[in-house]
Amino acid sequence: MRSILRTDPIARDVAALCAATAVVGASFGAIASAAGVPFVQVVAMNLVVFAGGSQFLAVGLAGAGATAAAIIVAGLLLNARHLPFGLAIGSETLGRHRFIGSHLMTDESVAFAIAQDDPQRRRRAYWLTGISLYITWNVASAAGAIAGSVLGDPSVYGIDAAFPAALLALTLPSLKDAASVRVSLAGAALALIATPFLPAGLPVLVALLGLVLAGKRS
Structure with missing residues (x-):
């Protein structure tokens, strides 16, 4: 495994990205669970939505009493950037499995893909990043949700303040x-x-x- 990471820069970068994603995913799971979101819903959201920013936003808005319509519209607007992302990578990168590939589309998988000049390396970078992040996010969030269920009331630990803090952290790089x-x-x-x-x-x-x-x- 170490030899692969040393000789393959794409795999090395993806591994580092997964390590950071695991921390964010565990934080989301813990925060969502401590805020009252059932474990099954956390897991379902990870599997079906798979969008860190939108998931933080959805849980935060739900905790504030927002309507389902407002949460859906906010999520759609936040992920509207995926439309130009799809045009940027093209159908050649996604290949025959476009539906699955579209679900795995993230800022990181697109960035890693378009950074490659060779079409074959572009496909590999996209799928390796997307699949690795999907697995990492789901496992880490589920583990975080289990841990968060033990914490109880999030306001006791100040975890309720993590929602705006997380969204701010997602915004700052822009x-x-x-x-x-x-x-x-x-x-x-x-x-x-x-x-x-x-x-x-x-x-x-x-x-x-x-x-x-x-x-x-x-």
Whole structure:
């Protein structure tokens, strides 16, 4: 195994990525379980949704009392980036198993794939990353959910604060320039203004207007 990691840079990078994913997945499982999400639902969400950001968002909004419609719309908007992702990698990378390949599509699997010049290496990078992350996320989240069920009330340990902290951590890597910071601040301000007047979940959608306001200024 060590010799493979030394000689195969793709496998080495994927292994490092899986190690980080295991920590995030375990955190999600523990937080979701401690927040009252049944273990079966955590496992089902991991298997069917398989989208870390959307899962954190869904559990956080559900805990805040958001409606199912608001949670679904928020998740769809967050994952809308997968449409250009699919165009970027093309059907050649997914091959005959497009349905499974689409389910395994993540930011990391797409990034690893498009970084390869050779079509065969691109396919290998995509599938190796997608399958490895899928297995890692499901196993780590399930283990975290089992551990989280022992913790009880999340507010006792401050775990309830992990929802916004996790979403903030997912957002920070995108703040690379003044334009992205401007959009984020505008969206956050709109969400804060709308929170006292709208049901839970809707202020997140209102925050998308920050794109419009920031775009007019630029």
